Amino acid sequence: MFSAFARFFKPVTLVTLLSVSLLSTKTASAIEQPIGIINALIIDGTGTPPSTSKNILIQGTQIVDIGENIQFPEGTKIIDAEGKVLMPGLADMHIHFTDGGDGFDFLGYQRRLNALLYSGVTTVLDTGGVLPFLKQLKLAIDNQVIVGPHINYVGPLIDSADPTWPVISRSMVSTVQAKEIANYLNNNGASAIKAYANLSRPQMYALVSAGKEVGLPVIVDAWVRNGFEHMVTLGLRAFAHTPSRVTEQTLNIMKNRDVFIISTLGIGEYKEKARHGQLGFLDSALLVNTMPDWSIAKTRNLYESDSKTQAYQPGTFYKQQLENIKKIHSAGIKVVAGTDDTGHFTGEELHRELEQLVDAGLTPLEAITAATYHAAKLLDQDDQWGVIKVGTRADLLIINGRPDIRISESRNIETVIKSGEIIDRTRLTIKHSTAPRFRDTSTSY
Numbered sequence: 001m002f003s004a005f006a007r008f009f010k011p012v013t014l015v016t017l018l019s020v021s022l023l024s025t026k027t028a029s030a031i032e033q034p035i036g037i038i039n040a041l042i043i044d045g046t047g048t049p050p051s052t053s054k055n056i057l058i059q060g061t062q063i064v065d066i067g068e069n070i071q072f073p074e075g076t077k078i079i080d081a082e083g084k085v086l087m088p089g090l091a092d093m094h095i096h097f098t099d100g101g102d103g104f105d106f107l108g109y110q111r112r113l114n115a116l117l118y119s120g121v122t123t124v125l126d127t128g129g130v131l132p133f134l135k136q137l138k139l140a141i142d143n144q145v146i147v148g149p150h151i152n153y154v155g156p157l158i159d160s161a162d163p164t165w166p167v168i169s170r171s172m173v174s175t176v177q178a179k180e181i182a183n184y185l186n187n188n189g190a191s192a193i194k195a196y197a198n199l200s201r202p203q204m205y206a207l208v209s210a211g212k213e214v215g216l217p218v219i220v221d222a223w224v225r226n227g228f229e230h231m232v233t234l235g236l237r238a239f240a241h242t243p244s245r246v247t248e249q250t251l252n253i254m255k256n257r258d259v260f261i262i263s264t265l266g267i268g269e270y271k272e273k274a275r276h277g278q279l280g281f282l283d284s285a286l287l288v289n290t291m292p293d294w295s296i297a298k299t300r301n302l303y304e305s306d307s308k309t310q311a312y313q314p315g316t317f318y319k320q321q322l323e324n325i326k327k328i329h330s331a332g333i334k335v336v337a338g339t340d341d342t343g344h345f346t347g348e349e350l351h352r353e354l355e356q357l358v359d360a361g362l363t364p365l366e367a368i369t370a371a372t373y374h375a376a377k378l379l380d381q382d383d384q385w386g387v388i389k390v391g392t393r394a395d396l397l398i399i400n401g402r403p404d405i406r407i408s409e410s411r412n413i414e415t416v417i418k419s420g421e422i423i424d425r426t427r428l429t430i431k432h433s434t435a436p437r438f439r440d441t442s443t444s445y
Contacts, residue, residue, distance in 0.1 A: 032060070033075060033076070033077055034057060034058060034059045034072065034073050034075070034076040034077070035057075035058040035059075035076065035077050035079065035394075035417070035420065035422070036055060036056070036057050036058075036070065036072045036076045036077070036078045036079065037055065037056045037058070037078075037079045037081055037086055037396075037398070038055045038078060038079070038080055038081065038082075039055075039080055039081055039082035039083075040055075040056075040081035040082070040084055040085065040086035040398065041084070041085045041086070041402075042054060042056075042085075042086050042087070042388060043085055043086070043087040043088075043365065043368060043388075043403070043404055044087075044088070044387055044388040044389065045087065045088040045368065045369060045372035045373040045386055045387040045388060046369060046373050046387055047365050047366055047368075047369040047373070049365075050085070050404055053068055054066050054067055054068060055067065055068065055070050056070075056086065056388070056396075057070050057072060057073075057076070058394040058396075058417070058420050059073075059420070060420055061393055061394060061419040061420040062391060062392065062393060062394055062420065063388065063389065063390055063391065063392055063393075063394050064390060064391075065390060066388070066389065066390055077422075079398070079415070081398050084398050084399060084400050084401075084414065085397075085398070085399040085401065085402060085403060085404070086388070086396060086397070086398055086399075087368060087372070087388070087396070087397050087399060087403070088372040088373070088385070088386055088387060088388055088395060088396060088397070089120060089121070089122025089123065089149075089372075089385075089395035089396060089397055089416070089417070089418065090119075090120050090121045090122065090123075090337075090350055090371045090372065090397070090410075091121065091122070091123040091124065091125070091337070091371055091372065091375035091376070091385075091386065092116070092121050092123075092124050092125070092337065092338060092339050092341065092349075092350045092353075092371070093124070093125040093127075093262055093336050093337060093338040093375050093378060094125065094127045094240060094241075094262045094264055094338025094339060094340050094341075095124050095125070095126055095127070095338070095339060095340070095341040095342075095346075096126060096127065096128055096129055096168070096340070096341070096342045097109060097112065097126050097129050097133070097134060097137065097343075098129040098130045098133060098134075098167070098168055099168075099342040099343065099440075100128065100157075100164075100165025100166075100167055100168040100169070101165070101342075101442075102441070102442045103342075103440035103441055103442035103443065104167070104440055104441045104442075105343055105438065105439075105440035105441070106133065107436070107438040108343065108436075108438045108440070109137060110146060110148075111290065111292070111430060111435070111438075112343055112346045113137075113141070113146065113147060113148030113149065114147070114148075114290060114428040114429075114430070115286075115290035115291070115346040115347040115348075115428075116148065116149045116346060116347045117147065117148065117149055117347075117416060117418065117423055117425075117428055118286065118289060118290050118347060118413075118416075118425055118428040118429065119286050119290070119346075119347025119348060119350065119351065119413070120347075120397045120410070120413045120416055121149055121347055121350055122149050122150060122385075122395040122397075122416070122418045123149055123150040123151075123152070123375065123376075123385060123386075123395065124149050124150070124151055124152065125152045125153065125154070125191065125192070125338070125375075125378075125379070126151065126152070126153040126154065127153075127154055127194055127219065127221075127240055127262075127338070128154060128156065128157040128165070128168050128169075128194050128196075129153065129155070129156070129168050130156070130167070130168060131153070131155035131156055131185075131188055131190070134151065134153040134155065135153075135188055135189055137151055138151040138153065138189065147423075147428075149418070150385070150393075150395070150418075150419075152191035152192075152379060153189070153190060153191060154185070154190055154191065154192045154193060154194040154219065155170075155185050155188065155190045155194075156168055156169050156170040156194075157169040157170070157194050157196040157221075158170055158172050158181060158193060158194060158195050158196060158199065158207060159171060159172065159196040159197070159198050159199060160172065160173075160196075160198035160199055160203075161173050162198065163196070163198065164196065164197060164198060165196075169196065172199060172203055172207075174203075175202055175203055175205075175206035178203070178206035178207050178209065178210035179210045179213070181193070181207065181210065182207065182210035182211050182213065182214050182216060183210075183214060185214075185216060186214040186215070186216055190216060191216070191379050192211075192216055192217045192218065192219050192237065192379065193207055193211045193216050193217070193218045193219070194218075194219050194220075194221065194240065195207050195208075195218055195219070195220045195221075195222075195236070196221055196222075197221060197222055197223040197225075201230055201231070201234065204218070204220060204222075204231075204234050204236070205234055205235070208234055208235040208236060209235075212235075217236075217237030217238070217378075217379070217380070218234075218235075218236045218237055219236065219237055219238045219239070219240050219262070220234065220236045220238070220239055220240065221239070221240035221241060222239075224244060224245075226239045226240075226241055226242075226243040226244065227239060227243025227244070227245055227246050227250055227254075227324075228243075228245070228250070229249065229250050229253065232250050232253045232254055232257065232259060233253060233257075235257075236259060237259070237260060237378065238259060238260035238261065238262055238336065238378060239259070239260075239261050239262065240262050240264070240338075241262060241263075241264045241267065241340075242261060242262075242263055242264060242265065242321050242324055242325055242328070243261070243324060243328075244317075244320060244321075244324070245324075246324050246327055246328060251327060251328065251331040251333065252331070254328075254331070254333050255331050255332050255333050258334070259333065260333070260334045260335075260336050260374070260377075260378050261325070261328050261333060261334070261335050261336065262336045262337075262338040262378075263325060263335055263336065263337055263338055263353060263356075263357060263370065264338050264339060264340045264353075265318075265321050265322065265325065265353060265356040265357065265360065266339050266340065266349055266352060266353055266356065267321075267340055268315075268317050268318030268320075268321040268322075269318055269352075269356070271317060271318070272315040272317065272318050273303075273306060274315075274318060275303070276303040276306045279300060279303055279304065281348070281352070282296055282299060282300055282303075284348055284411065285411075286347055286348040286351065286411060287345060287348050289428075289429040289430060290346070290347060290348075290428070290429065290430055291345070291346075291430065292430065292432070292435060292437075293432045294437070295344075299344075321360075322356070322359060322360040322361075323360075325357065325360040325361070325362075326360050326361035329360070329361060329362055329366070330361070334374045334377065334378075335357065335362070335366075335370045335374065336370055336371075336374050336375050336378050337350060337353050337354060337357065337367070337370040337371035337374075337375065338353070339352075339353050343440070348411075350371065351408075351410050351411050353371075354367045354368070354370070354371060354407050354410055355367075355407055355408055357370055357407075358407045364403055364404050364405060364406065364407040365404050367407055368403060368404070368407075368410070372386045372387065373386045373387045374386075393419055393420075394417055394418075394419060394420040395417065395418050395419065396415075396416075396417040397413055397415065397416055397417070398413075398414045398415035398417075399412055399413060399414065400412045400413075400414045413425075
C-alpha cells in the first residue's frame with residue numbers, strides 16, 4: 001500500500017520540490033559573503049529607544065559585530081540604510097498551518113510560507129496541527145529544500161477523550177499519559193505543549209510536570225477559563241489567547257509567575273466582522289502580492305455584501321479584549337503577538353495585530369517587542385533571535401518608515417534578511433496566471 005502511494009505521488013513531489021526549491025537556491029559565495037548595514041536607525045527589539053550610532057556586520061547566519069567603527073572584511077556587501085529603520089524580523093506566535101475546522105489546505109503551504117516571509121515574519125509558532133506535516137515542513141526549510149520562516153510547533157492539541165478539533169488533537173484520558181505525551185512531543189521536535197480546553201486541571205498540571213522534565217513549556221487554551229486563578233497557578237508558560245476575564249489578584253499571580261499572554265486580538269475583530277466596513281486593507285501589497293486573486297475577490301464580495309446590511313463597529317467582546325490587554329500590559333505581564341492565522345490573511349494579519357496592540361494602549365515600540373524579543377522569550381530562545389545583539393541569528397528587516405512612531409509603517413518593508421541571507425521578495429510574490437489553483441476543502445473549484 002505504501003509503495004503504491006509513493007509511486008503515485010513521487011512525480012508530483014519532485015516537481016513541487018523542484019519548483020519551490022528554486023527560491024532557496026544560492027551559491028556558496030552568496031552564503032559566505034558578509035553583509036554590512038550602515039546608517040540605519042536601529043530598533044533592537046527590547047523596547048529601548050532607537051539607536052543611530054551603530055553599524056552591523058553579519059557573517060554566516062549571525063550578527064557578529066555592532067559598533068560605530070566596524071572594519072568590514074573585504075568583499076562585504078554594504079547596505080546603506082540611511083533614513084530607514086533596522087529591526088528584528090517579526091514573529092507570529094499563534095498560527096495554524098493545518099486548520100482544525102472544515103477547511104483543510106495542505107497543498108497551499110508554500111504560498112503561506114512565502115506570504116509570511118514577504119511580510120517580514122521570519123519566525124512562527126504553530127500552536128496546534130498535524131505533527132508529521134509540521135515536522136516535515138520544518139526539516140525542509142531548515143535544510144533549504146523550500147523557503148519559509150523558522151518554524152516552531154507544539155504538534156497536536158492535547159485534549160480530552162472527545163477532542164474539540166479531532167484532526168489536529170491527541171486525546172488524553174488519564175494523568176498517567178502525561179509523561180508519554182511529553183516524551184513523544186520532545187522526541188519529535190516540539191517547542192512546547194498545548195493543553196486544550198476540555199482537559200481537567202489535574203490533567204493540565206500533569207502535563208506541566210511532565211513538560212518540565214523534558215524542557216517543554218506548556219501553553220494553555222482553556223477557553224472561558226483563560227486567566228482564571230485555578231488556571232494561572234498551574235505552572236503554565238502562557239495563555240494562548242487574551243483572557244476574557246482578569247482581576248487584580250490574577251494579574252498579580254501572572255506577573256509573579258512570569259506567565260505570558262499571546263494576544264490574538266484579531267479574533268475579536270474577526271468575530272464581530274469589524275474589518276468588513278474597511279475594505280481598503282484588501283488592496284495592501286502584503287495581500288495583493290501573496291493572496292490568490294480568486295480569494296481576494298471572494299472576500300471582497302462577501303464583505304461588501306455584509307457591509308450593506310450591517311454597520312460594523314467594535315462590539316463588546318473586542319472592546320473587552322483591548323481593555324484586558326491594557327490591564328495585562330500595565331501589570332507588567334509580557335504580551336506576545338499572535339494572530340491565530342489559519343491561512344486567509346497570512347503575514348498581513350500580524351501587522352494588523354501590532355496596530356491592535358497599539359489601539360489597546362501599548363506604544364509602537366512595545367508592540368514591536370511583543371513580536372520580537374518577548375516572542376523569543378516565550379520559548380526561552382531570546383539568546384538566539386528576536387533581538388539585535390552580537391551572537392543572535394541575523395533575522396532582520398529594513399523598514400522605509402518609522403514604525404516606532406507610527407506602527408502601521410511596519411508594513412513598509414524594503415528588505416528581509418533571514419539567517420544572514422537577503423531574501424529576494426520579488427520571488428515570493430504570487431504569480432496569479434501560473435499559481436496553482438488550490439482550494440481548501442471547504443471551497444469549491
